[in-house]
Amino acid sequence: MHRSSVLICGAGIAGPTLAYWLARYGFHPTVVERAEDLRSSGNPVDVRGEAAQIASRMGIMPGLREAATFATGFAFVTDSGRPIGPLRLGRPRSDEVEVPRNDLAAIISDAARDDTEFLFGDSITALRQDAGGVEVTFRRTAPRRFDLIVGADGLHSSVRALVFGPEEEFVHHLGLYIATLPLDRPAADPTTVLMYNAPGRSLTVHPVRGEAGVGFIFRRPAIPDLGHRDTEAHKRVVLDAYADDSWHPPDIPDLLDRLRAVQDLYFDSISRVRLPVWSRGRVALLGDAASCVSLFGDGSSLAMIGAATFAESLAATPNDHAAAFRAYETRHRKASGPRQRGFALAAALLVPATRTGITARNLIAGMLPRVDG
Numbered sequence: 001m002h003r004s005s006v007l008i009c010g011a012g013i014a015g016p017t018l019a020y021w022l023a024r025y026g027f028h029p030t031v032v033e034r035a036e037d038l039r040s041s042g043n044p045v046d047v048r049g050e051a052a053q054i055a056s057r058m059g060i061m062p063g064l065r066e067a068a069t070f071a072t073g074f075a076f077v078t079d080s081g082r083p084i085g086p087l088r089l090g091r092p093r094s095d096e097v098e099v100p101r102n103d104l105a106a107i108i109s110d111a112a113r114d115d116t117e118f119l120f121g122d123s124i125t126a127l128r129q130d131a132g133g134v135e136v137t138f139r140r141t142a143p144r145r146f147d148l149i150v151g152a153d154g155l156h157s158s159v160r161a162l163v164f165g166p167e168e169e170f171v172h173h174l175g176l177y178i179a180t181l182p183l184d185r186p187a188a189d190p191t192t193v194l195m196y197n198a199p200g201r202s203l204t205v206h207p208v209r210g211e212a213g214v215g216f217i218f219r220r221p222a223i224p225d226l227g228h229r230d231t232e233a234h235k236r237v238v239l240d241a242y243a244d245d246s247w248h249p250p251d252i253p254d255l256l257d258r259l260r261a262v263q264d265l266y267f268d269s270i271s272r273v274r275l276p277v278w279s280r281g282r283v284a285l286l287g288d289a290a291s292c293v294s295l296f297g298d299g300s301s302l303a304m305i306g307a308a309t310f311a312e313s314l315a316a317t318p319n320d321h322a323a324a325f326r327a328y329e330t331r332h333r334k335a336s337g338p339r340q341r342g343f344a345l346a347a348a349l350l351v352p353a354t355r356t357g358i359t360a361r362n363l364i365a366g367m368l369p370r371v372d373g
Contacts, residue, residue, distance in 0.1 A: 003028050004318065007136060007146040009124055010153035011038060013101070014287030014303035016109040016116070018150060020058060021311030023115035026318075030117040030146070032138070034153075037120055038106050043180045043215055043266070044069050044206055045104060048096040051301035054308045060107050061095060067103040070207050073371040074193045076362055077249070084362055086192040086371045100208060104300055124149075127162050129281045148321055149283040150310070152303075155271060156228045157289035163280050173222035174343060176270040176351060179238045180215045181262045183255075187212035195350070196249035197358050201241060202351045203249055214255055216242065217351050222269065234267035235259060272343070279325035286310055291336045306332045 004027050008015045011033035019029035047055055047064060055061050073086025099107075109118070119141055126137035127149060137143050151159025161167055187194075187207040196203045200219035205212055218241045226233060238259060242252065259265070271292070278290045287303040306328075313328035314321065352358045 004147040005030065005145075006148045006150060007032065007124075007134075007144075008150045008152055008286075009033075009157075009159045010151070010287070010289070011035070011109060011118065011120070012105055012152065012154060012287065012303070013108065013300045014307045015150075015152035016105065016112045017054070017058075017304045017307035018152060018286060018310055019116040020108065020112035021308055022314070023112065025311055025315035027314070029112075029115070030119065031112075032119040032122050032124060032141075034123045034158075035120065038102065038109060043101060043213065044071070044098050044208060045101045045300040046096065046098050046298050047104065047304070048298065048301050051304040052096045054304050056095065058108070058111050060111050061097075063107045063110075064097050064099050064104070067099045067107065067209070068097045069099065069209050070191055071098060071193050072191045075189075075195070076365050077194050077196050078362060081250070083192075083194065084365045087365060087368050088371055100213075101300060108304075124158060124162065127159075127283065129283065134282050147282065148314075150286050151283065151289045152286040152307075154288045155268060155273065155292055157285065159283065160275075160285055160289050163283045164275060164285075170273055170275050172272045172274065173269050174272055174347070175219055175221065176217060176347060177220055177237065177241075177267070178215065178217045178270055179234065179259075179265060179267040180213060181259060181265050182208075183212040183214055183258060185212060186210060197352060197361075198244070198247040199354050199358065200351065201247070203242070203252070203255070205251070214258075217270075218242070219351060219353060228268060231263075231265055231267070234265060238267070278329045279322075282321060284310070284325045284328070291333075302336055305335055309335075 006022055006027050006029050008019055008029055008031045011031050015031050019031050022029045055064060073088065075083035075085030077083050122138050122140045124136055125139050128135040133145050133147050134149050135143060135145050149159065151157045153159055155171060156167060187205055190207050194205045202217045204215040216238050220241060223237065239256060242256060273288065273290065273292050275290065278285045286306055292299065309332050310328045314324040317323045349361060352361050
């Protein structure tokens with residue numbers, strides 16, 4: 001068999017992880033990414049469990065430990081300003097780390113770079129499959145032919161839209177939006193993640209690694225025709241949600257001013273992706289393009305696990321991509337399913353909808369082990 005070519009759309013977490021492992025199994029991976037470079041936005045995420053083992057096999061754990069955040073605890077802050085905590089973050093193993101998502105993506109991409117072709121600032125505009133491969137038309141690059149295509153391009157996957165159908169058929173808004181941005185200054189507490197809540201809204205200040213970041217998660221019905229690349233519209237949505245004069249956690253005016261000025265804003269709906277199958281012909285989906293929903297920071301771990309599973313499955317039957325796609329989907333649905341089902345609990349803990357819900361959550365939190373316990 002010739003060295004099969006695989007085009008991967010998306011240079012987030014799943015795409016470069018897949019490229020790394022495909023190259024080691026003898027495939028020829030190419031990654032195309034719409035952005036001009038690796039993205040710099042995103043909140044801290046965990047690399048834990050099987051994903052930490054995958055990172056160790058890739059030889060990137062030293063880099064991840066160097067990039068790890070300073071957070072060791074988590075505290076809910078009451079209306080009076082009293083912190084409940086710091087509570088243990090629950091990463092007992094020394095080889096499990098929390099890192100900014102952009103650093104994780106960069107470290108994985110660096111590991112894959114020597115054996116992977118990267119096409120930044122480009123995107124797929126058309127796909128045409130036949131019995132022997134896929135003809136791909138790009139926005140900038142000349143048309144090329146690949147043996148297989150993998151859509152690892154996130155919630156708003158262009159590959160999924162081209163091959164499976166419109167986004168609204170598969171992406172279902174779950175009543176929450178999220179926005180994150182860097183503060184460009186140190187956090188007041190250098191080791192503790194602080195969360196403030198009002199009914200239906202949360203504001204989290206994370207110490208990251210010396211320069212704090214802030215996250216807004218809030219309940220709101222789906223907003224029709226809200227483009228996922230319209231940063232100014234995204235700012236207006238967040239400002240509207242947090243402009244209520246009845247709620248003023250510390251730094252809120254300053255944070256809203258920062259939001260108005262920031263260029264590096266991550267914003268999206270928290271949604272569930274559901275498809276009956278994750279592949280069609282020579283095209284398969286990976287990561288958030290196939291399934292998503294995580295409010296506990298483990299979505300990136302799941303993306304790494306899915307990518308490794310995909311590569312293993314394809315290496316096991318390199319001459320039968322259909323069998324490989326089925327094997328990958330069977331295995332990874334078992335891993336991703338529980339995360340989707342756990343959304344309601346995560347939302348109730350992080351963004352209680354009512355004042356009673358906040359009080360109940362805080363009472364429960366007050367009984368949990370402390371960092372210094």
